[in-house]
Amino acid sequence: MTLMGDVNTFINGDYTTVEKAYLHIEDRGMLFGDGIYEFARCYVDGIPFQMEEHLQRLKNSAKAIDLELPYTGPEIKDIVGELLEKCGAKQAGIYIQATRGLNMPRTHHFPRVVKPSFFIIVRELEPEPPEFMVDGVKAILLPDQRWTRCDIKSLNLLPNILAKEKAVREGAYEAIFYRDFGVTEGSSSSVFAVFDGRIYTTPAGEWILPGVTSHTVVQLASRAGYSVHFEFIPREKLYKADELFITSSRLDIVPVSTLYDTPIGSGKPGPLTRALKEAFQAFARGQA
């Protein structure tokens, strides 16, 4: 357990407890959402999973908004290692955020001297609810109102959190976004559908985040002999999928068993979803 008062946070050079971690109100993260983030987790006690991939995406996001990260990849890995040791979290979640720093007084354009703010929080994760793999979860469908650069993992998450809140209020776990041309992704997940034993997911590009977990799922599925197709699925077609699941770095694979109140396939986690979940967990735990 991460306890209140544990040193579990790194902020701008200092190790501290998250309760004591503050930033100025004129930090550009606070004023403009002018920053980026990553979330990674451990499957093996104290060992971050796919940290390289997360750091690469962090670098890509930083580059896309023209932000120079104040720490290198190896430095960030060292800080994370230090935090894991200090707070003792085993099945830890690792949250990393960088912003364009203080801008006092506020200006839209970048300040003359940019000194990014950077923090990492490490915490023990709640275990995955066991019913997820028994019953699956409910999802809803909402129009994708986001900007055109969803490939950047930025702090501009208002459409995402409003959609997630709407889902929760409807008793659902996730909101799946669609545009005119089809399904894009979930408010905090990637989306996969199965039709006739083939797996479909959204093509990479500016409409979706390049999911670290979804990429691994594609690789594991291909390795297991399934064909994976990168296509925008029309939203009406989603109801007719044999299986539907979402992926994220937090909970890898979560089966979606109902869209609103319509059961997907059998209305229970399907065989392909269960097989992939097993393969993913074995891979993440280093057993495959």
Place this chain on the structure above:
Amino acid sequence: MTLMGDVNTFINGDYTTVEKAYLHIEDRGMLFGDGIYEFARCYVDGIPFQMEEHLQRLKNSAKAIDLELPYTGPEIKDIVGELLEKCGAKQAGIYIQATRGLNMPRTHHFPRVVKPSFFIIVRELEPEPPEFMVDGVKAILLPDQRWTRCDIKSLNLLPNILAKEKAVREGAYEAIFYRDFGVTEGSSSSVFAVFDGRIYTTPAGEWILPGVTSHTVVQLASRAGYSVHFEFIPREKLYKADELFITSSRLDIVPVSTLYDTPIGSGKPGPLTRALKEAFQAFARGQA
């Protein structure tokens, strides 16, 4: 002058100096840009201009993201009055921000108990650069990459600030956004064009912020006998305008004299723009 150390900030119930104003890193403003803001200013020493209109828009923005403001309009006006008195700013700028508060540990959905964070900063404004009304400013044109709810004055401003920075790097003052169907607005302003003595601006709706200043400009122009048309101007047509100007609460009317390096009209502030600027300033100073 607002001096370093002046009490010019109100934050979550306390009056302080802006240098001492901090919020937790897990404030939803910092994590998600989950908040809204307003900016108003004084034209007459110590008297906020069109505060009612700004407070109404703040309420509208709050409602749109399902956030309950922790203070009423009259309370906010009292706080602003108190700050103006404490710091002695005359031609003051007033920045107001509300977020969905602390969310520790971070979740996408709203926390069970929402306690919004709320702050106001008051500062003396730099005077308008006198060359603006002599030479006008340069603008550039960029594709509008923002989300579909630009009518909400939210903290999700990454596309805006990236565009503004691009403008500044090209020696311009503003970036004007366009979509397939025409010009929407500037990165921090509304856009007006004059063709054959008629004034054109973007129709209200979800593609643009309902500008407090642009609304007043429309009223003053109508009162002066000009016809105002609410239409999306095709972006190529913008280069052929007789006059072009942008409006904002910060600097009311600013003439745009070149788009990239193409002069607009005479390449100087036009007669209609100058007349409206004069009318606006007289109105704002209570002389009309």
